Amino acid sequence: MDKRNHLIETALALFVENGFHGTATARIAKEAGVANGTLFQYFKTKEELILAVFVSVKGELAAFLAADKTTGGVKEVMMAQYSGSIKWCLKHVAKYRYIQQFYSSPYIHLMDQAELRRYIEPHLQLVEEGIRTKAIKALDIDLVYQLFSTQTFGIVQYLINNKGKKQKEVIETTFQMLWDMIKIK
Amino acid sequence: MDKRNHLIETALALFVENGFHGTATARIAKEAGVANGTLFQYFKTKEELILAVFVSVKGELAAFLAADKTTGGVKEVMMAQYSGSIKWCLKHVAKYRYIQQFYSSPYIHLMDQAELRRYIEPHLQLVEEGIRTKAIKALDIDLVYQLFSTQTFGIVQYLINNKGKKQKEVIETTFQMLWDMIKIK
């Protein structure tokens, strides 16, 4: 792995474990096996590194979801995205936590709002298609997306807290409930 | 207001604005109008202050919800809790943000798990009653609470991002959707 990505991976793990300011740049460099100064060749400031980790993680999740080839109606595609998101988060718990931590931190304001919106654009389009084809209730698109997205991450949290539960069953049951909530009867 | 609470209020605002480690204890003391050393008379360490802010805010919200006198079936009480939570968060946005920030930070691990659970106990009991009286689907109680809770905070976020929307309407519509999702048909 190239040094830049290795620094990002190391920073991710330490930031999740110790928080942003609880993690010294020197510690990141050391654990990544490079010199202190090398870190600052790849990232001008610590803040730039914090942002870079977020962009990397968000991009990874977006790419993973975009790679899904599920066809069919809005419901089928939405189920695939829901299930895919949850499984990805459970497979990469630190990355899931980083997203949550970054979103609820003041650093989120450093992200370009338009760029943030680009990440969710495919989801918004899917909702829009659902409404257009009269599969989904004619609600505000952002509202439907918010319900979809919060439930997705909420179920991830539930499955992290309740390891024993049958994942597949929970995912399927809760998706059906979510769908019943937004579909036109 | 007594000094301790004033320090908590000041710390809350600064932590939300600048993050935990982005806020120096000296700055908190200064903005609260007390000497540096006074802060450490009320809180032995910065960490203790961070926890105290969380306990204070969580307690405030819990007390506000406990004060609700709504009677009737599980649905009516649940609607009151849903609506009450959302309105309280919108009225105290910084406190809402602090809760989110604290929950997604590593500091959450410093909180006693049993104490955390005590905060949500009334909600769990309400869900349990709903299931017992066959109003709510016989799902895992924690799962139902997770769905309820994530949607509550999700709608708060939506209403913060979309100030123009009619709050009352959004709250009522989304509660009905949530209820339809968990109720027995």
Next chain:
DNA sequence: TAATTTTGTGACTGATTAGTCAGTCTTAAA
């Protein structure tokens, strides 16, 4: 009022931090 206790003060400190820079090492082209 005087004595005692409680509360508040802010200059100070040792430790830690993000970021720098003068110089070394690696790579690959000439």
Next chain:
DNA sequence: TTTAAGACTGACTAATCAGTCACAAAATTA
């Protein structure tokens, strides 16, 4: 093999930090 450019190094620094402490002020009791 020589040379040049870029990658890498880590000791260093100026700034900042959490927390202390000797003392002062205020409140309480006698």
